[in-house]
Amino acid sequence: MGATIKDIAKYTGLSIATVSKYINGGNVLEKNKVLLDEAIKVLDFKINEMARGLKTNRSMTVGIMIPSLENIFFTSIISNVENILLQNGYSSIICDYREDPHLEREKLDFLLSRKVDGIIMVPHSNNAAFIQSVVEKGIPVVFIDRYLEDVQCDVVLVDNINASYNAVEQLIIRGHKRIGIICGPSNIYTTKERLKGYVRAHEDYAVKVDNDLVQYGKYDVESGYHMLIHLLKMENPPTAVYVTNYEMTLGAIMAINEKGIKVPDQMSLIGFDNIQLAKIVKPSLSIVVQPMKEIGEKAAQVLLSRLNKENTGGPSISRLKTELLIRESIKSVQA
Amino acid sequence: MGATIKDIAKYTGLSIATVSKYINGGNVLEKNKVLLDEAIKVLDFKINEMARGLKTNRSMTVGIMIPSLENIFFTSIISNVENILLQNGYSSIICDYREDPHLEREKLDFLLSRKVDGIIMVPHSNNAAFIQSVVEKGIPVVFIDRYLEDVQCDVVLVDNINASYNAVEQLIIRGHKRIGIICGPSNIYTTKERLKGYVRAHEDYAVKVDNDLVQYGKYDVESGYHMLIHLLKMENPPTAVYVTNYEMTLGAIMAINEKGIKVPDQMSLIGFDNIQLAKIVKPSLSIVVQPMKEIGEKAAQVLLSRLNKENTGGPSISRLKTELLIRESIKSVQA
DNA sequence: TTGTAGGCGTTATCAA
């Protein structure tokens, strides 16, 4: 198996303590340094994190928990999180709780039993109390994407309200008065925020919101499709639709294509999240772009600063800006 | 922090050794059993896996390595893998190597330093020798989706050749003689296999393969789109197209919609992997369905049987069957 | 700068 510090000590003739010290950045005589480096290379020494963790009470492991591994928004973020954590010597245990609060609780318990040093997660609203108890155990938690009032922890969000506001505003400016919105599940934070921006834009421009135009889906391809079909079938269908995540945007586009709706002539469309998609589709799609890379990196950094005790202050909220890309999929409505 | 065995011993008046034995399934007097259960509950005892791992030389952790966290085929599989492993007390460290062999090597090294008990991975061809050296260290490795000749380990595959064969056969039977295929990268195992099935079907029905109809993409949405556009632009375009993964199927559909191609009247289409997608699209899409759940579960089981020493035999190959769903997107060509 | 020695929480051996 792998060589231990003891082996290095034997090889170099130094003591275990000296070797350990060197490995942890301590000073040794130049000649010993050379010798140690040689031994480490020759014996292919790798620190045993379990032994170290037992002693230091740090596992150098963080838990990552998301609602679904089949949602590219989340997986894209954790891909970046994982990368940064790994660069800092942390390994990450990734769990998905399949949108099931019960499973979330269970896996959270598992993470605790694994003595993770910290947790980055997209929380489900039902477990606030339990998560708060984790925080109170002294395990730093960072929320991504969603905010839970009752938990005192760092949060990395995007400015959902203004993301929606800006998107919807562009539609209103172009004369649209009946704007459909395809939301996520009604109890999810991002759903509420994105809807709020939609409503606020309407208010500011004195356009009445028709609740029939507000559709709740499940943030998956299927609901995007069905909600759009539903909107089309209305007696008085919207002249523009705003879809609030990537998967539903895909579904909506499929519905539009199937029904032979001409975008933007018959309907303006603003989608979400995937910039490649936006480029591919014809006419090119206007979209709200969330900075997945930045979100992931920010979350990782926030957690790392907690783990390193660089940040011991109160909970922080990072609110990243989205970008609105206006392309060909929207146009002014003919009065 | 969490209670230790020592605490349990103190609480019950028993010795550390007895407590440890009980926790690991040993026998104790009935009255002590009651006492111990009480103590465990009251003190909220959780085993310290680091200490245990140090002693037993097992980390109860497995590494999972995939090329991309943005490919739903992989993430769907590992979601199932992770679930089963967790049920068996294992935590999984998930890494994506972003299709970069160098990064794969690096992360593999990281997993080793974390003393994972086993590895489940979608391998990249360039690291065969290194992976083989891992196997020789006695760490069980299970390949998913791709096969590497030079590595002696268990593999869980789908029957790609016949999956393609059956799909293409259906097209040929319907009179198609110019069938486009949108493949993945040419150096990837699944690409070769799926192409082989395509070629074999042509051979068996004495239909000539036109190499111009064989397009290599990158298994992402964008390439699906571009390859299909490319096929359309040919002087003598195909009357049917077979797309060999989910993301490219998405892209192809978008291209078709954009160009206003009528499926199946102007072109027959067979896609890949996502059954929901198949239902959503109109006309309903014919697809090759891979059993993601079974793949994940099988891989997990194979690894577990190695970890438990239930299986100490030579490398096994599990080849799971795909399903071909014929829907409305294909029709006979008018002679 | 280097070394000695004790202990982190667990398992496992060997007596009792």
Next chain:
DNA sequence: TTGATAACGCCTACAA
């Protein structure tokens, strides 16, 4: 059935 004790590999006073 139970208990005392020596590891596992590492870190860390404390001493030299």
